[in-house]
Amino acid sequence: MRFEFDKKNWTNITEGEKDCYLLTNGLGGYSSLSVIGAAARGDQALLMSAKRAPNVREHLVSNIFEKLVIDGQEYILTSQRMQSGKDYEGFRYLEQFVYDDLDEKAPVWTFHVSEVTVRKHLLMVHGKNTVALWYELDNPSGKEVSLELTPLFRFTSKKEEFDAVQQLEEYKLALCDEAAAGAQDKQYCITGGDRQLYLATNAALSQEPAHLFGEMYFSQDERDGRVAFGNAFVNCTLNCTSKNIYLLLSAEKPDACAQECYHEFMRQNSARKSQLLTQANLSSDLGRQLVLSADAYVVRRDSTDGKSIIAGYPFFEDWGRDTMISLAGATLVTGRFEECKSILRTFAKYVKNGLLPNLFPEGGENPMYNSADAPLLFVNAVYEYLEYSGDKAFRDELLPVLKQIIDGYQHGTDFHIGMDSDGLVMAGAGLEQLTWMDVRVGDFLPTPRHGKPVEINAYWYSALMVMYALTQDSNYQELASKVKDAFQEKFWNENEQCLKDVLSGGNDENQIRCNQIWALTMPFTMLSAEKEASILKKVKDELYTTVGLRTLAKEDPDFHRVYIGPMEERDRAYHQGTVWAFPLGAYYRACIRYAGKCEDMAEKERIQTELAEGFEALNAWLREGCVSQIAEIYDGETPTVSRGCFAQAWSVTELLRAVYDYERM
Numbered sequence: 001m002r003f004e005f006d007k008k009n010w011t012n013i014t015e016g017e018k019d020c021y022l023l024t025n026g027l028g029g030y031s032s033l034s035v036i037g038a039a040a041r042g043d044q045a046l047l048m049s050a051k052r053a054p055n056v057r058e059h060l061v062s063n064i065f066e067k068l069v070i071d072g073q074e075y076i077l078t079s080q081r082m083q084s085g086k087d088y089e090g091f092r093y094l095e096q097f098v099y100d101d102l103d104e105k106a107p108v109w110t111f112h113v114s115e116v117t118v119r120k121h122l123l124m125v126h127g128k129n130t131v132a133l134w135y136e137l138d139n140p141s142g143k144e145v146s147l148e149l150t151p152l153f154r155f156t157s158k159k160e161e162f163d164a165v166q167q168l169e170e171y172k173l174a175l176c177d178e179a180a181a182g183a184q185d186k187q188y189c190i191t192g193g194d195r196q197l198y199l200a201t202n203a204a205l206s207q208e209p210a211h212l213f214g215e216m217y218f219s220q221d222e223r224d225g226r227v228a229f230g231n232a233f234v235n236c237t238l239n240c241t242s243k244n245i246y247l248l249l250s251a252e253k254p255d256a257c258a259q260e261c262y263h264e265f266m267r268q269n270s271a272r273k274s275q276l277l278t279q280a281n282l283s284s285d286l287g288r289q290l291v292l293s294a295d296a297y298v299v300r301r302d303s304t305d306g307k308s309i310i311a312g313y314p315f316f317e318d319w320g321r322d323t324m325i326s327l328a329g330a331t332l333v334t335g336r337f338e339e340c341k342s343i344l345r346t347f348a349k350y351v352k353n354g355l356l357p358n359l360f361p362e363g364g365e366n367p368m369y370n371s372a373d374a375p376l377l378f379v380n381a382v383y384e385y386l387e388y389s390g391d392k393a394f395r396d397e398l399l400p401v402l403k404q405i406i407d408g409y410q411h412g413t414d415f416h417i418g419m420d421s422d423g424l425v426m427a428g429a430g431l432e433q434l435t436w437m438d439v440r441v442g443d444f445l446p447t448p449r450h451g452k453p454v455e456i457n458a459y460w461y462s463a464l465m466v467m468y469a470l471t472q473d474s475n476y477q478e479l480a481s482k483v484k485d486a487f488q489e490k491f492w493n494e495n496e497q498c499l500k501d502v503l504s505g506g507n508d509e510n511q512i513r514c515n516q517i518w519a520l521t522m523p524f525t526m527l528s529a530e531k532e533a534s535i536l537k538k539v540k541d542e543l544y545t546t547v548g549l550r551t552l553a554k555e556d557p558d559f560h561r562v563y564i565g566p567m568e569e570r571d572r573a574y575h576q577g578t579v580w581a582f583p584l585g586a587y588y589r590a591c592i593r594y595a596g597k598c599e600d601m602a603e604k605e606r607i608q609t610e611l612a613e614g615f616e617a618l619n620a621w622l623r624e625g626c627v628s629q630i631a632e633i634y635d636g637e638t639p640t641v642s643r644g645c646f647a648q649a650w651s652v653t654e655l656l657r658a659v660y661d662y663e664r665m
Helices: 163-171 219-223 258-280 283-296 319-333 337-348 376-388 392-411 453-471 473-491 514-520 529-542 567-573 582-597 601-623 649-663
Strands: 003-008 031-033 045-052 055-072 075-076 092-101 108-113 116-125 129-137 145-156 171-176 185-194 195-201 204-212 233-240 246-248 299-302 304-311 548-550
Touching: 003 246, 031 116, 055 116, 055 185, 055 233, 055 246, 055 283, 075 319, 092 219, 116 171, 116 258, 116 514, 129 529, 145 185, 145 246, 163 204, 163 304, 185 233, 195 258, 219 283, 219 582, 233 246, 246 258, 258 283, 283 319, 283 601, 283 649, 304 337, 319 337, 319 649, 337 376, 337 392, 376 392, 376 453, 392 473, 453 473, 453 514, 529 582, 548 582, 582 601, 582 649, 601 649
Parallel strands: none
Antiparallel strands: 003 092, 031 045, 045 055, 055 075, 055 145, 092 108, 108 116, 116 129, 129 246, 145 233, 171 185, 185 195, 195 246, 204 233, 299 304
16 A cells, blocks of 8 residues: 655644654564654664564664755755754655555655755665665756765664763774775774664765764653653764765675665565565455555564564564464464464463463563463464464474463463353452553552453353364363353343453443453354344444444443553553554454354345445554554544554554455455
8 A cells, every 4th residue: 555645744843743654674673753754752763673583672773864955055854853942844845755565665755955856765674673775866957966964873772761971982983894886885883882883875974073963852752751852973974966875774784785785675675575465365455555564563583583473663572462362463364374383382382380471571581471361362373373274283282282271271370360160260369460451550450350351251262162173072162161151141241232341249340341352253152143243233332433442431430531641641541441453353353253144134234334434444544653554552532643552563463354354255
């Protein structure tokens, strides 16, 4: 899909900062700035590398300060808010920004100043901590034109603030060697502490003593209560007069000149995207775009020598729960079976007491296992992998791990997770947060959900049926039958004609929440078609929006209208009405399943129309916030602006999964 922005999208710098691009490298590294080229967050950078994939990330290059000189007159092309209030407003010369995953020259920024056109192309190469830029100068009137490019270096870890006093004198720049193209194309190495960066270019480089660029202001960080200022250092400037200027910035030493590298990387990226689309075999523009969008989250994990799924950009790491929810959309419907197998193996290695790691800390620390849903999702994910791939040998490899998980739940394990006498699973006590609604504000839990959560028991029933399907052991079938009877008896809310959210004995039992939707979408389900229809109606009437499902019905006294302000305020709203995109994929899939067994043709046609309209609406959401991505969350009352992570794995992958099913209705 092609996304075009022009001057009406940046009438001022505030408007220009709202939307951004994201390029990734399959290692956890990324490049992301606003569509006008500004950083609106401290976590945005031209080059955020992954020193140890995927979570040990380093902020190497904040941006490029760009100055166009025409007949002695200077024009700043860079856009950036500054703490001083003297902002750089290069967006006034920016005519167009284009993002198109299938255009090998995109993203591209087009500036026009006094009859001179500058086009800037940017790419990030898969598997390398490298960004490459190509500037084209079009000067039909023959004016005296030069372009000055000043890299803004940061050289800190992703979460570290820049300490100018301690660090400024450390930074050195040295010529490495001349590249194959000759004396006009050189490679340089910038070092500081234990970090280094290679710079290759065909432009003339002038070195200068390291000095500060100036305090940049990050408006979206201030809105969210984060540190809103950050600096960078400068120690060189590139002066360019040729028609084509190439610049390579890399944590690894380039093996060719900048121009050769750029065009080779462009060819590799194009070939890789074509392969991904061929493997996935989706026909709609929306489906094909989501296939490419989902690729951003499949990453290498160095510590396990395998693959994982990063939860979201720019804030999150790879978590067990998010990985299991995202897995089918990221790897199965896209035909990436070997990567799916690698991810399942990665997590299988670390199953402990029947629980799956929810977080892999770096630096040799022990994983964290605080998740009641990830292990059961893992069991179901293995079954789905086997159904898609037909890989019978993998079943035998993982069956002992699956049995360990089921045994842990059946007989009880850590975090008060275990089966009750009625067959249903209980989880959590005290300050433990074990479902995806896991916020804790000090000693206050906005959504404790201790007891028997509805989706955990939907996962549990399906996991038992998976074990019966894989082993033909009737004990699993008998236990599943017991769970089904208890679930149908105890979770049905007759007054609301839907499912209770959690069996706890408290007021939260009868809150209308989105968690019930997963009782309709697992490989094995427990409800009649009549009750499924009733649940779908309740979700549509009280929770549905075109970009996600509300986490709580608007009429509930605990409902929060907006997700904004300091972290404590945002945490209280996080699962109390805030719209989340990823349950929408499950809702659409539940609608597709129901339509498949619906005998009322008028009702089936109504569902098909609703689905077509819903998927059409997603096109607009792919343009808002992070271009070509779907965000983590949106305001509960009026979801018009994305919040949280601007690109979220399970948002994209669950919607991709729904589109895949829709194309095969």
